[in-house]
Amino acid sequence: MLSLEEILLDLEQKSKKSREELLAKIKKKQEELSGLVSSEGAAHLVARDLGVSIIRETKRELKLKDIKPDMKNIETKVRIIGITDTRKFKRKDGKEGRVASLIVTDGTTEARIPLWDKQIELIDEKTVEKNDIIEIKNAYAKENIFGGLELRLSKYSRIEKVEDDKSIPYRVIKPEFERKKLKDIREGSYEIRGNIVNIFNINPLFKTCPKCNSKLEKDNKGYKCSEHGYVEPVNNLIISTIIDDGTSTIRAVFFRDAAEKLSNINPNTLSNMTQEESIDLIRENILGKDVLLTGVVRKNKIFDSLEFIVRDVKEFDIEYESKTLIDEISSFR
Numbered sequence: 001m002l003s004l005e006e007i008l009l010d011l012e013q014k015s016k017k018s019r020e021e022l023l024a025k026i027k028k029k030q031e032e033l034s035g036l037v038s039s040e041g042a043a044h045l046v047a048r049d050l051g052v053s054i055i056r057e058t059k060r061e062l063k064l065k066d067i068k069p070d071m072k073n074i075e076t077k078v079r080i081i082g083i084t085d086t087r088k089f090k091r092k093d094g095k096e097g098r099v100a101s102l103i104v105t106d107g108t109t110e111a112r113i114p115l116w117d118k119q120i121e122l123i124d125e126k127t128v129e130k131n132d133i134i135e136i137k138n139a140y141a142k143e144n145i146f147g148g149l150e151l152r153l154s155k156y157s158r159i160e161k162v163e164d165d166k167s168i169p170y171r172v173i174k175p176e177f178e179r180k181k182l183k184d185i186r187e188g189s190y191e192i193r194g195n196i197v198n199i200f201n202i203n204p205l206f207k208t209c210p211k212c213n214s215k216l217e218k219d220n221k222g223y224k225c226s227e228h229g230y231v232e233p234v235n236n237l238i239i240s241t242i243i244d245d246g247t248s249t250i251r252a253v254f255f256r257d258a259a260e261k262l263s264n265i266n267p268n269t270l271s272n273m274t275q276e277e278s279i280d281l282i283r284e285n286i287l288g289k290d291v292l293l294t295g296v297v298r299k300n301k302i303f304d305s306l307e308f309i310v311r312d313v314k315e316f317d318i319e320y321e322s323k324t325l326i327d328e329i330s331s332f333r
């Protein structure tokens with residue numbers, strides 16, 4: 001059972017209402033119910049009225065594939081399958097900063113754990129090494145701009161090497177991408193086949209920091225990373241489309257490799273083109289194209305709709321496709 005204080009902290013954060021306002025609502029709720037509920041109980045009811053979920057998000061041994069962006073208090077057990085080189089950079093205050101990442105998996109998917117400055121001692125002192133199994137406590141999740149999962153550490157987080165009981169594989173066991181019609185999909189991993197019926201007019205060229213992959217801001221001196229200052233940007237391609245499979249439509253977003261594979265366009269070639277010219281070129285290359293895609297369906301919080309984050313653009317298996325078509329046709333009989 002959460003204490004009133006714990007509920008209030010969570011509620012303040014999620015509802016963006018002041019403590020005073022929340023306490024007043026809780027008091028009012030208790031009065032409405034003639035004092036029949038405790039203040040904790042009333043707080044839960046207020047949370048419900050505000051449409052806020054205050055179920056604590058701590059779970060034991062959460063699987064990586066089940067971790068959603070912005071989850072907190074994450075506890076999970078993973079294997080380190082890679083460690084990036086440590087990169088140095090200059091901070092805004094002129095001091096040197098360092099960053100390195102652990103690439104980890106639990107077999108369900110991969111995640112990146114960025115380590116900053118002092119945290120890198122974990123690697124330098126070989127407290128943790130490649131192939132080790134580690135337990136992570138109190139991490140929080142973020143989705144990086146390419147739809148990948150990042151586990152971030154705060155000062156309350158812990159990483160600890162644990163005994164290798166062989167319970168965790170050394171690589172991602174390929175997730176099953178179940179073929180589904182768009183009308184039947186929910187959040188999860190799927191394979192879909194459809195036609196590109198529209199392309200959003202968003203800037204397809206996305207500049208990122210070569211050190212941390214973050215999005216860069218442009219000002220009159222150049223491209224700037226909030227962490228690493230001015231850097232030589234990396235050009236990335238993003239193509240945002242609408243796919244129609246006859247049963248429904250979905251917004252499908254192609255990042256980097258998937259976008260290049262789809263369009264046959266190298267992002268560097270768009271550097272000297274306007275957004276309109278770039279979109280025209282992309283449209284020419286992909287509009288109307290029949291595509292087979294694997295990816296992950298996520299809820300887009302801004303549009304409150306489902307969105308397909310493309311992992312791979314696949315080749316058609318003609319035999320499989322015609323068999324599927326025959327099955328479909330016979331199902332109408």
Ligand SMILES: [Zn+2]
Pocket residue numbers: 209210211212213214225226227228229
């Ligand atoms: Zn950076």
